[in-house]
Amino acid sequence: MTSTSNAQLVDQYGLTSVSQTAPLSEYLRDTWKRIDFIKELANARSTQQYSDSFLGRLWQLVTPLLNAAIYFLIFGVLLGTRKGIDNFPAFLVAGVFAFNFMQTTITASANCIPKNDRLIKAIHFPKLVLPLATAVNQVQQYFISLIVLMIVAVATGEPLTWMWLALPVALLLQFGFISGISLIVARWGARSRDITQLLPFFLRTWRYASGVFFSIAIFTSKFPGWIGKSLKYNPGAVYIDLIRDSLMVSIHTDLKIWIAGVVWAIVFLIVGLVYFYRGERTYV
Amino acid sequence: MSKPTVVIDDVHIHYRVVLGAGIGSAAGALRSLVSGKKPSQVVKKVHAVRGVSMVAYEGDVVGLVGRNGSGKSSLLRSIAGLQKPSQGDVYTSSQASLLGVGAALNKSITGNRNITLGGLAMGMTRDEIEELRPSIIDFADIGEFIDMPMGTYSSGMQARLRFAIAAARQHEILLVDEALSTGDTEFRRRSQAKIRELAADAGTVFLVAHGHNMIREVCNRAVWMDKGIIRLQGDTQEVLDAYEADMEDKKKS
Numbered sequence: 001m002t003s004t005s006n007a008q009l010v011d012q013y014g015l016t017s018v019s020q021t022a023p024l025s026e027y028l029r030d031t032w033k034r035i036d037f038i039k040e041l042a043n044a045r046s047t048q049q050y051s052d053s054f055l056g057r058l059w060q061l062v063t064p065l066l067n068a069a070i071y072f073l074i075f076g077v078l079l080g081t082r083k084g085i086d087n088f089p090a091f092l093v094a095g096v097f098a099f100n101f102m103q104t105t106i107t108a109s110a111n112c113i114p115k116n117d118r119l120i121k122a123i124h125f126p127k128l129v130l131p132l133a134t135a136v137n138q139v140q141q142y143f144i145s146l147i148v149l150m151i152v153a154v155a156t157g158e159p160l161t162w163m164w165l166a167l168p169v170a171l172l173l174q175f176g177f178i179s180g181i182s183l184i185v186a187r188w189g190a191r192s193r194d195i196t197q198l199l200p201f202f203l204r205t206w207r208y209a210s211g212v213f214f215s216i217a218i219f220t221s222k223f224p225g226w227i228g229k230s231l232k233y234n235p236g237a238v239y240i241d242l243i244r245d246s247l248m249v250s251i252h253t254d255l256k257i258w259i260a261g262v263v264w265a266i267v268f269l270i271v272g273l274v275y276f277y278r279g280e281r282t283y284v
Numbered sequence: 285m286s287k288p289t290v291v292i293d294d295v296h297i298h299y300r301v302v303l304g305a306g307i308g309s310a311a312g313a314l315r316s317l318v319s320g321k322k323p324s325q326v327v328k329k330v331h332a333v334r335g336v337s338m339v340a341y342e343g344d345v346v347g348l349v350g351r352n353g354s355g356k357s358s359l360l361r362s363i364a365g366l367q368k369p370s371q372g373d374v375y376t377s378s379q380a381s382l383l384g385v386g387a388a389l390n391k392s393i394t395g396n397r398n399i400t401l402g403g404l405a406m407g408m409t410r411d412e413i414e415e416l417r418p419s420i421i422d423f424a425d426i427g428e429f430i431d432m433p434m435g436t437y438s439s440g441m442q443a444r445l446r447f448a449i450a451a452a453r454q455h456e457i458l459l460v461d462e463a464l465s466t467g468d469t470e471f472r473r474r475s476q477a478k479i480r481e482l483a484a485d486a487g488t489v490f491l492v493a494h495g496h497n498m499i500r501e502v503c504n505r506a507v508w509m510d511k512g513i514i515r516l517q518g519d520t521q522e523v524l525d526a527y528e529a530d531m532e533d534k535k536k537s
Contacts, residue, residue: 006293006375009339015375018365030348037404045399048392061471118387123405124365259383284368 020281028273031126041133046140064145066101068093068152084218086250090153095212096245097145102178102279103203105138109182110189113283120283127283128276131186135179146171153247163246170242173265175181177235180268183276190283210236231273232257236266289379289457289488290340290363294372297333297358297512332358334512335372340505345489347503347520349496349527354509355423356492360459363490380457381406383482387448391435395426398434402449416452423478424448425471444471451478458486460493496524 009015022030045098050056071092075082082088113120120127155158188195209231211219216237220228231237238261245253333355333536361367363374364382366465388405389398399420403413421430424445429437434445460479476498483489483502493499499506499520506523508516516523 006339007336009288009291010293010375013377015288015291018363018374018376018380020369034404034407036410037401038402040397040401044390044393048390051392119405121361121366122382122384122387124381125405125407133457258379272386281368284366 004226019281025206026129027126027277027280031128031132034125034129037125038129038133041129042136042140044139044162045133045137050212060141060144061148064097064100068096068148071096071213085215087153087156087158087248090149090156090158091215091244091251092213092250093149093152094244095141095210095240097149098174098243099207099210099212099236101138101142101145102174102236102239103207105135105178105182106185106203107196107199107213107271108134108138109186110170110199112186113190114193126208128183128273128282131182131276132179134186135175135182138224150247158248161249163249165246167243167246170239170261171245173242173261174239176265176269177239177261180265180270180272181235187276187279189278206234206236209234210240212240216241233260235260235268286341286343287345288339288341288454289377290490292336292338292359292363293375294370295333295336295359295362295369295374296331296371297355297360297362298333298370299330301328321498332512333362335511336512336514337343337372338507338514338517340488340490342487343504344505345483345491347499347506347524348490348492348509349499349524350505350509350515355512355516356427356509357461360461360490360492363457364459371474376457377487378456380459381453382456382459382461383450383455384461386446389434389446389449391508392433394433395430395437396421396426398445399449402446403452404436406453408453412453420448420452422449423474440468440471447471447475447478451482453529454482454485456487458488459484459490466470485495500524 021027046057050059053059055062068089072089076088076092080266082091085091109131112134114125116130120130185195185199210216210229216231220231222228223231238257241253241257242261244251245257333352336355336359348359348469350356358367360382362369363376364380366372366382385402385405388402393401396417399417400413402408403416404410410417424430424441424447425439426441426445429441434442437445460483479491479498480502483491489502491499493505503520505518506520507514508523508527516526
């Protein structure tokens with residue numbers, strides 16, 4: 001059997017190479033067809049996460065509350081970063097929940113390809129399914145945190161205003177951005193496990209730079225130059241700011257920040273999708 | 285002549301086996317980092333398949349035989365696109381599927397939810413799954429355990445459910461690794477009957493089986509693999525006779 005006769009058969013009968021990746025548009029369509037699989041994977045994971053604990057999925061509610069309480073104690077009461085902020089509890093809870101969502105999603109994405117190694121070796125499917133299922137799983141948990149956040153906001157005296165309708169928009173933009181960055185990290189994580197060692201340091205630095213427990217606006221008044229700007233426009237700070245702007249009357253976010261939120265979301269989503277797609281063959 | 289469905293063109297498969305990178309001491313790792321030399325003998329390359337070419341046609345049921353480590357399973361995975369050949373390529377008329385869905389299932393959720401999860405993993409729609417659910421439950425034969433988390437099952441019950449889900453769907457190009465049909469004797473008999481049924485309905489089948497009876501019974505062609513190459517291929521009877529004679533010789537020597 002020579003290669004030439006093989007090539008003839010392949011041509012004549014229109015066979016396709018198994019190692020060839022579909023074009024991006026088709027790849028995205030194939031992934032979309034797997035939407036039910038993505039949801040079911042995410043659901044199974046949620047069940048698994050809490051299946052061994054007595055309180056079960058109640059932890060999804062308790063964990064964010066405990067987190068908020070600790071941060072309030074340290075930064076609100078002990079360190080007094082609340083200076084100049086009306087309604088510090090709502091301000092803090094919004095920051096902590098919004099950032100934690102980004103942090104856990106990125107961390108989980110870095111592991112999503114190696115963790116599903118057996119699945120990848122057993123069944124053929126667009127690997128984009130895996131980071132997306134991870135993101136859906138995190139978003140489900142985030143929604144519970146957001147309900148807690150809204151209760152905290154109302155309980156601490158925030159009135160229900162028309163601005164609350166901007167919250168879904170802010171969240172959608174945040175999801176777009178975080179999906180994009182997760183796809184980039186997922187490809188890195190597939191190539192080398194070293195990334196999981198480095199991520200915590202990067203994420204901690206990013207947390208401090210994003211105004212989770214202090215006001216970037218007040219802080220940057222001391223740094224008018226590029227330092228202040230890069231703090232203000234860093235995506236972490238931007239999305240936290242947009243969420244606070246939606247729920248809190250005392251926060252007035254510049255339109256420029258909303259525009260930055262749109263730009264970051266679109267840019268990262270496109271770059272992330274293309275970058276992850278290009279690595280498709282390397283995940284096998 | 286019937287239509288070719290799988291063309292395997294000079295396929296080589298290498299595995300990188302990492303022998304304890306990072307397990308060594310931190311000092312050793314630092315030394316190799318400073319000296320710029322890669323730590324020696326950490327990564328070993330295994331040449332599992334060494335240039336295999338063959339064509340399978342519609343209606344073919346191809347039996348793969350050979351000793352453990354002869355490259356049968358690697359070849360099967362490369363046909364399914366689950367193992368990238370390091371050289372050569374595989375061409376198919378449609379996506380080939382490896383019979384087996386165990387890796388997609390989750391022990392924390394119930395058998396019933398696993399049927400949904402496994403079906404979706406294989407690319408079925410929710411409607412198709414609902415249509416097949418009764419027959420899957422029936423075949424798995426695990427009674428009321430179907431509504432309990434899969435982690436509570438005995439290993440035999442898990443194997444039965446895994447097989448029942450995997451075998452629920454029809455495939456144009458089906459790849460079967462017989463190691464799948466585990467469980468007690470009774471279930472092994474039923475699962476082998478099911479594999480035969482699937483093979484009869486599929487366009488093209490590749491079957492790795494250790495029991496030669498099964499291959500003699502269902503395969504019209506056989507391929508004998510030895511150390512990553514095809515030692516002999518052709519008529520099932522001829523190939524199996526030659527392979528068995530060779531095994532006898534090795535036993536004696």
